[in-house]
Amino acid sequence: MIVVTGATGHLGKLVVEGLLEKLPADQVVAAVRTPEKAADLAERGIEVRRADYTDPASLDTALKGADKVLLVSGSEVGQRVAQHQAVIEAAKQAGVRHFVYTSASKATTSKLAVAPEHKATEELIEASGLTATILRNNWYNENYVETIKQAARTGSFVGSAGDGRVASATRADYAAAAVAVLTGEGHEGKIYELAGDVAWSNAELAAEIGKATGREISYVDLPGNEHAKVLTQAGLPEPLIGFLVAIDGDIKDGLLAETTPDLRTLIGRPTTPIGVTVAELTATR
Numbered sequence: 001m002i003v004v005t006g007a008t009g010h011l012g013k014l015v016v017e018g019l020l021e022k023l024p025a026d027q028v029v030a031a032v033r034t035p036e037k038a039a040d041l042a043e044r045g046i047e048v049r050r051a052d053y054t055d056p057a058s059l060d061t062a063l064k065g066a067d068k069v070l071l072v073s074g075s076e077v078g079q080r081v082a083q084h085q086a087v088i089e090a091a092k093q094a095g096v097r098h099f100v101y102t103s104a105s106k107a108t109t110s111k112l113a114v115a116p117e118h119k120a121t122e123e124l125i126e127a128s129g130l131t132a133t134i135l136r137n138n139w140y141n142e143n144y145v146e147t148i149k150q151a152a153r154t155g156s157f158v159g160s161a162g163d164g165r166v167a168s169a170t171r172a173d174y175a176a177a178a179v180a181v182l183t184g185e186g187h188e189g190k191i192y193e194l195a196g197d198v199a200w201s202n203a204e205l206a207a208e209i210g211k212a213t214g215r216e217i218s219y220v221d222l223p224g225n226e227h228a229k230v231l232t233q234a235g236l237p238e239p240l241i242g243f244l245v246a247i248d249g250d251i252k253d254g255l256l257a258e259t260t261p262d263l264r265t266l267i268g269r270p271t272t273p274i275g276v277t278v279a280e281l282t283a284t285r
């Protein structure tokens with residue numbers, strides 16, 4: 001039995017869908033904070049269990065009888081290490097045979113803004129003694145949905161990433177990799193650096209949006225403090241502004257630029273280029 005946490009989230013739901021293509025529904029468990037939101041999964045024969053990262057008792061119940069567990073990293077920055085630790089402890093208690101975690105690119109050595117909590121989680125997994133596989137996901141194409149829509153609408157977008165490049169792929173690509181690991185053999189004890197086949201810059205993103213929309217699209221690169229001012233004027237909350245500017249700084253420093261063969265090898269096909277995501281979004285705008 002495979003338990004997928006965060007099964008109603010963007011990534012978790014795609015993993016569940018992928019598992020259903022390979023396994024009977026009764027071999028998949030959707031572990032979610034709010035079971036009511038997973039009614040569609042329950043209707044398809046999947047067992048839905050409540051799993052709140054802040055409620056250890058719910059995690060013990062959610063993971064009971066699991067052979068394999070996919071821990072989709074939590075979204076609450078600053079709280080994730082404690083939340084992940086609770087899932088790891090529940091997995092140990094349940095005697096889970098294979099534990100899979102969605103981490104971040106080069107989490108244990110990178111200066112990436114999101115890396116510290118993933119590094120701490122990887123260390124907790126190693127200390128737990130669980131047999132594990134670490135999926136270090138690079139950036140998602142979907143992280144640029146609002147940027148692409150706004151640029152298509154206005155003809156420009158701003159940032160502070162300079163000529164930095166992003167080796168992104170779609171959530172569906174990363175989900176397919178998780179499915180391959182959960183249903184395949186020989187992945188135990190491995191760390192996969194997952195990234196898109198091609199790294200791109202914001203100038204190239206602007207060109208892709210221009211090609212898809214048939215209009216001139218410009219990328220305006222700003223110093224980090226000026227970027228923050230623009231985001232403030234747009235009404236974004238201060239914590240999000242700090243995060244976005246920090247990530248652009250990381251991209252400028254090349255922390256998300258490295259391409260690897262791991263993702264395309266696991267999914268058995270090329271990864272999805274940013275241009276495909278741009279075309280899909282602009283076709284429905």
